[in-house]
Amino acid sequence: MTKHTFFFLLFIFFLDCTNDPGLITGNWVTQISDQSTHKQGFTLHDDGQASSINLNAKRYDSWERQDNLLILKGSDEGQAGGSEVIDTLRIISVADSSLVLENHGKRVRYSKTENPSKLITDFETHKCFVYRSAKDSAFLHIELAGQQVTGELFYAFHEKDRNRGTIAGKILGDTLLARYKFMSEGTESIREVAFLKNGPDWVEGFGNVKEQDGITVFKDRSKVSFEKGLAFKGIRCP
CATH class of the missing domain: 2.40.128 (Lipocalin)
Known part of the structure; x- marks a missing residue:
């Protein structure tokens, strides 16, 4: 096997892993701006349901992935009647314990946590x-x-x-x-x-x-x- 062939196969393997839908499920959090001890984010369940973690009045209830886009849907309880929310985020990278998303040109790095409820009680x-x-x-x-x-x-x-x-x-x-x-x-x-x-x-x-x-x-x-x-x-x- 030539060196070029090896790197090509490695690149294909990387793409396959990145597109693995199982990698993106889980509890993803990032640090809250100006609150270094607190985090916020969301949970992506295997069945397409979603939930919010410390996201003010924004309540996610479902998600889907379309190529390199993560689409989160829910409602904003801060609005009268709970207006519909659809957040479309570009997936920059995803791995077992890290996720980088881009929203309106701003990139945010998330890490995976096993106990999101503790983030609220803390x-x-x-x-x-x-x-x-x-x-x-x-x-x-x-x-x-x-x-x-x-x-x-x-x-x-x-x-x-x-x-x-x-x-x-x-x-x-x-x-x-x-x-x-x-x-x-x-x-x-x-x-x-x-x-x-x-x-x-x-x-x-x-x-x-x-x-x-x-x-x-x-x-x-x-x-x-x-x-x-x-x-x-x-x-x-x-």
Whole structure:
């Protein structure tokens, strides 16, 4: 066998391995930008089903491969009614433990993990969090059961009525989305609240709201801003 023939066969073998559909199934994660200890990604099941790992409100439910393209389909729960999502990603390379995808010219390297559920539970190192400024304070207590969240929320703002109540919702990727039921001046109210995971802490976000069936909800969850939100720092629960 000549050297040229050997390298040609090696090249063909490499192409066959790259196109092996079995290689691309599994749990693929990459580091979350600005959160060095947390990862996000997706799971590709053998039967064509898919699921998300820490992808905010984006929920994948199926996938397919067309030549060098990976097509992920699902919905965006951050949009009213859960708008359809179709992400078409170019496969640059795939091996047993690494996957490189390109989306709009940006390449992202993923690694395979055997325990994706741990990546979500590892988000929680505290159950109690507090926000403090010169005159204002707030307290958040959360309990997790899978991705379901319950807990308490209390605000004490200067020259404003204090309000205390309970929250119930769920974790969507790195975002906690819940309904806050509270009493203020003897009246019970319910409003939607959103918190973004920031390392070991949470940041409360704000956005335009509307009344819907007696509940104050965000007009568009995807436009909730956390840039100037309240930063809740993890503390030991009292």
